[in-house]
Amino acid sequence: MTQPMVSLSGLYKIFGPRDMEVLHHVQNGMGKEELLAQHGHVLGLNNINVDMQAGEITVVMGLSGSGKSTLIRHLNRLIEPTAGEIIVQGEDVMQLSEDGLRHARQEKMSMVFQKFALLPHKTVLKNAGMPLSVRGEDEVTCDREAAKWLNRVGLTGFENHYPAQLSGGMQQRVGIARALTANTPIMLMDEAFSALDPLIRTDMQDLLLELQKELHKTIIFITHDLDEALKLADHLVILKDGFVVQQGEPQHILLNPNDPYIEDFVSDINRARVLRVRSIMTPLVDGKVPEDAHGEVDVNDTLESMIARSGGDTSHAYIVKDGEQTVGTLDMTELVRALVPRVASEAGARQS
Amino acid sequence: MAFYDKLFSAMGLSDWCGTSDDKAPLSLADLAAQAGGAEDAGPVFPIPSFDNLHESCNRVWQSRDVTNGIEDGFLAAKPALKAVLDPITQPLSWVLDGALWLFEATPWFIMVPLLVAISWYASRSRPVTIFVAVAIMLLAVVDHYDVAMQTLSIIFVCTTISVLFGVPIGIAMSKSDRLQKSVVPLLDLLQTLPTFVYLIPLIFLFSVTESKLYGIAIILYAIVPVIRLTDLGIRLVDSDVIEAANAFGMNDRQKLIRVQLPLALPNIMAGINQTIMMSLAMVVIASLVSAPGLGVNVLRGIRNLELGVGIVAGIGIVLLAVILDRVSKAALTRVDKTQVKH
Ligand SMILES: Nc1ncnc2c1ncn2[C@@H]1O[C@H](COP(=O)(O)OP(=O)(O)OP(=O)(O)O)[C@@H](O)[C@H]1O
Ligand SMILES: [Mg+2]
Numbered sequence: 048m049t050q051p052m053v054s055l056s057g058l059y060k061i062f063g064p065r066d067m068e069v070l071h072h073v074q075n076g077m078g079k080e081e082l083l084a085q086h087g088h089v090l091g092l093n094n095i096n097v098d099m100q101a102g103e104i105t106v107v108m109g110l111s112g113s114g115k116s117t118l119i120r121h122l123n124r125l126i127e128p129t130a131g132e133i134i135v136q137g138e139d140v141m142q143l144s145e146d147g148l149r150h151a152r153q154e155k156m157s158m159v160f161q162k163f164a165l166l167p168h169k170t171v172l173k174n175a176g177m178p179l180s181v182r183g184e185d186e187v188t189c190d191r192e193a194a195k196w197l198n199r200v201g202l203t204g205f206e207n208h209y210p211a212q213l214s215g216g217m218q219q220r221v222g223i224a225r226a227l228t229a230n231t232p233i234m235l236m237d238e239a240f241s242a243l244d245p246l247i248r249t250d251m252q253d254l255l256l257e258l259q260k261e262l263h264k265t266i267i268f269i270t271h272d273l274d275e276a277l278k279l280a281d282h283l284v285i286l287k288d289g290f291v292v293q294q295g296e297p298q299h300i301l302l303n304p305n306d307p308y309i310e311d312f313v314s315d316i317n318r319a320r321v322l323r324v325r326s327i328m329t330p331l332v333d334g335k336v337p338e339d340a341h342g343e344v345d346v347n348d349t350l351e352s353m354i355a356r357s358g359g360d361t362s363h364a365y366i367v368k369d370g371e372q373t374v375g376t377l378d379m380t381e382l383v384r385a386l387v388p389r390v391a392s393e394a395g396a397r398q399s
Numbered sequence: 400m401a402f403y404d405k406l407f408s409a410m411g412l413s414d415w416c417g418t419s420d421d422k423a424p425l426s427l428a429d430l431a432a433q434a435g436g437a438e439d440a441g442p443v444f445p446i447p448s449f450d451n452l453h454e455s456c457n458r459v460w461q462s463r464d465v466t467n468g469i470e471d472g473f474l475a476a477k478p479a480l481k482a483v484l485d486p487i488t489q490p491l492s493w494v495l496d497g498a499l500w501l502f503e504a505t506p507w508f509i510m511v512p513l514l515v516a517i518s519w520y521a522s523r524s525r526p527v528t529i530f531v532a533v534a535i536m537l538l539a540v541v542d543h544y545d546v547a548m549q550t551l552s553i554i555f556v557c558t559t560i561s562v563l564f565g566v567p568i569g570i571a572m573s574k575s576d577r578l579q580k581s582v583v584p585l586l587d588l589l590q591t592l593p594t595f596v597y598l599i600p601l602i603f604l605f606s607v608t609e610s611k612l613y614g615i616a617i618i619l620y621a622i623v624p625v626i627r628l629t630d631l632g633i634r635l636v637d638s639d640v641i642e643a644a645n646a647f648g649m650n651d652r653q654k655l656i657r658v659q660l661p662l663a664l665p666n667i668m669a670g671i672n673q674t675i676m677m678s679l680a681m682v683v684i685a686s687l688v689s690a691p692g693l694g695v696n697v698l699r700g701i702r703n704l705e706l707g708v709g710i711v712a713g714i715g716i717v718l719l720a721v722i723l724d725r726v727s728k729a730a731l732t733r734v735d736k737t738q739v740k741h
Contacts (some may be wrong), residue, residue: 123646152648164643168661178647229647 052139052233052265058095058131060289063088064131066129079288082169091117095131099282101232102263106276106297108312109286115269118286119235122267124148125304133199135233153182157229161238163218164212171197171221172206178229189228196224200254216247220254222274227258236268240275252278259332269394277301277321285309298326302385314388319351327385328375337376340366346374350382400456402445416456473603482606491618492611495556499610499691502552506572507544511535518722522729530725534718543693543715550682550692550719557614557678561622562671569629570655579630590623594684602688613685618682624673632666633659665735672727679720693719 061069061082071085073175079090091114099105107115120126121133125141133140143151157178165174175182175197176189184192186375197206201221205235210218226234240248252275259266270276276283276297283297292306301321303309325346341363344353357363357379367375407416443450452459502510511532518531538547572579588598598616605612636659644658660667686694695716700709 125645126641149648149650152646156646158643158646160639160643162639164639164660165656166640168664181647181649181653225647235646379666 049101050051051134052101052136052235053097053099053267054132054134055095055097055118055121056132056134058092058118058121058133059129060091060114060121060126061088061129062091067164070129090289091126092121092128093288095291097284097291097294099267101265101396103281104259104266104268104279105282105284106268106270106280107268107284107286108273108276110271113286114289115271115286117289118235118239119267122233122235123152123158151358153178153229155231156233156235157226157231159219159222159226159234159236159239161241163210163222163242165214165218165221165225167210168293170207170209171202171213174210174221175224175228177225187381192228192230193224196227197221199227201260214247216251219243219251223251223255223258229260231264233265233267237267238269238271241270241272248275255279273316277316285312298322302326310388317351318386318388320349321356322350323367323387324348324350324353324367324373324377326379329381330375331373336366336373337364340364342366343368345369346379350386353377353379355384403447403452403455407456410496412456416458443484458553472486473600477603484542484604486613488605488615491560491614492609495553495562495610495614497548498552499557502548502555503545507539510548511539518726522726523639523733524729527725527729531722534722538718541711541715543696546691546693546712547715547719550679550694550716553613553617553682553685553690553692554675554678554723557617557621557682558671558675560614561618561625561674565616565622565625565670565674566629566667569626569670570660572626572630573633573659586623586627589619594620594681596682600690607688610690613682613688614691616685616688617678617681617690621674621677624677625667625670628666628670628673632663632670635666636662643722649712665731668727668731668734672731675723675727676720679716679723683716727737 059070059073060066061073063069063086065086066088069074069088072086073082073090073093077085079093082088082090087325095118097105107118109115116127121128122135122140124143126131128141135151138151140148140151166177170178172190172193174193176193179192180186181190194203194206197203197220200223202217202220202224205213205217210221213221219242222239226236240251243251255266256279268276268279270279280297282294284294285292285300287306287308293300293304293309298321299318300309301313301318304313323346324344327350328346341357342365344356344365344367346367348370353365357365361379361383363379365377365379366373367377407413449462449465452462507511514535515528515532519528522528535544535547538544568582572582594616597619600611601616603616603640627664640658640662641654644654680691682690683694683697686692686698693712696712697709697716699705700707700712
């Protein structure tokens with residue numbers, strides 16, 4: 048495996064004046080509530096170990112107050128950790144000088160904010176060009192790059208508007224254009240779509256995926272919405288009270304939740320829409336395919352499309368293809384079983 | 400036999416006090432007693448003031464020693480203070496005199512259109528500009544044009560200097576809580592002290608004929624709001640925007656110039672508006688210490704009981720106040736609007 052783009056190890060953050068002194072309590076297993084009750088310090092992050100791979104979207108999910116914003120702000124050190132290591136592109140962020148850190152923020156990581164955080168007194172064009180002008184690029188370059196990315200996010204014609212003249216969705220497009228203009232390998236997105244209404248939100252998610260297909264950035268995306276997480280994530284990290292409950296491939300987490308907290312999360316999800324054939328197929332053992340197969344399907348088809356295709360007939364079976372290659376078989380009965388969350392199926396089993 | 404005798408002997412201080420053997424009248428009470436010829440019984444339990452205590456103990460000061468002491472102390476410090484402050488403040492006199500000369504020397508047919516043009520440029524508002532033109536002509540027809548220009552020149556100089564010093568001080572305060580904590584009481588003091596009170600030490604320090612005397616008095620009084628509102632404005636800048644500025648790697652200078660100052664501008668402008676109004680208020684009082692302008696006519700009205708002169712000058716001041724207020728407020732709303740266009 049190649050070196051991860053971002054690697055967090057043993058990361059702790061405790062909010063309060065004596066964070067160093069109470070750190071050992073947390074390292075000895077004290078939880079968030081206890082720490083607050085006994086020592087008056089807030090536990091932000093608790094022994095975080097996460098690797099984020101280049102070119103992937105890593106989604107960090109958790110309820111309000113679980114430490115998502117705290118986590119993402121450690122990557123560019125908007126928040127200083129109490130203990131731990133932050134490695135970005137093989138470089139220890141904690142060792143950077145003030146100039147080095149500023150340089151890293153300018154050239155390596157750009158950020159998109161929940162509340163957009165645009166400059167209200169600057170036009171859309173100047174806002175989008177801001178990262179370059181901070182680096183000291185000349186105005187022509189800034190404007191040209193800004194216009195290019197504004198066009199890419201669908202805002203051509205709005206260059207001379209002010210942010211307050213745009214809708215929330217459009218403002219966030221400016222926010223994304225600004226991050227893209229910075230042309231950094233890493234993009235940090237803190238609940239970037241949470242302030243938008245559902246339809247606009249879906250649009251923005253599609254836009255992000257489309258851009259990602261082209262640009263292959265390393266994106267760290269924060270959300271408290273599981274649907275959004277499952278749609279975007281290559282790697283999903285679930286946070287609770289500052290520690291990582293489970294991380295891994297999203298489909299895997301969905302099918303094998305290892306904690307009641309996650310089971311609660313995943314119980315409401317439309318599994319047919321999220322799960323994909325590859326997650327539930329039977330891998331090919333010895334090149335043998337069933338002769339009565341009803342056709343070929345792609346590994347990345349959703350179960351929903353399979354149900355539509357089979358017309359709901361559970362006796363069907365399909366051959367699963369990854370491109371040209373045959374990789375497995377799919378039995379519709381397996382598919383139906385996968386639609387029921389594990390908790391529910393266990394509960395059902397107990398009752399009978 | 401004074402009331403507090405027993406107290407001092409009880410504390411064993413009679414020897415230290417010495418006997419009150421001198422018969423010369425030492426206090427007003429003594430004088431009154433002598434004049435009355437009879438031993439003054441006095442109140443049963445006199446307030447323990449310096450003078451009352453002195454009657455029992457010679458070593459205790461009298462109140463006039465305190466006032467004398469302050470005066471002596473001040474006079475002793477004066478040469479040193481003057482040696483330092485005089486050269487530093489001398490440019491203020493030059494600027495004030497220069498501006499006064501310029502405002503008076505410029506012929507009215509240049510000055511009036513210029514002022515109207517400035518009003519238009521600052522406010523971009525037709526009613527405000529027309530009002531300014533009419534108000535100045537009104538002042539002119541009652542022959543108050545010259546004095547109004549004198550007042551205006553002083554306000555112009557003092558406001559400019561207040562802004563030049565006040566904005567950086569406000570910026571520094573917004574950066575440091577410690578500095579803010581120590582400067583705020585000083586600002587409170589400057590703003591609450593009755594204006595006459597700080598004219599007193601200034602009169603001692605500088606001669607009444609120097610224009611910097613009233614310049615300093617006006618600036619000290621008028622600089623307060625621009626400092627306060629610059630500090631406040633920068634502290635009120637949306638923390639999300641500051642975070643974004645940090646996240647994109649701005650240094651402190653870039654943050655100040657590109658984010659904090661522009662976003663604080665409406666507040667700073669509100670501070671400047673108040674500074675202008677306070678200079679105007681003070682320039683009238685400063686006519687007591689030889690500041691020229693409309694205030695002189697008001698003073699004449701009071702001194703000589705010339706009702707008409709006083710009232711006309713008073714109306715002139717009101718007109719000037721409204722002009723300055725309207726123009727600076729219109730400029731403020733214009734800045735505000737470019738910030739949040741809906
Ligand atoms: N500056 C701070 N001082 C003290 N406690 C803080 C500070 N910032 C965050 N916290 C605490 O740390 C915890 C995690 O906060 P954080 O903002 O990271 O949560 P979050 O997961 O982003 O929540 P949300 O979804 O509401 O944004 C919370 O309990 C919060 O109260
Ligand atoms: Mg958050």
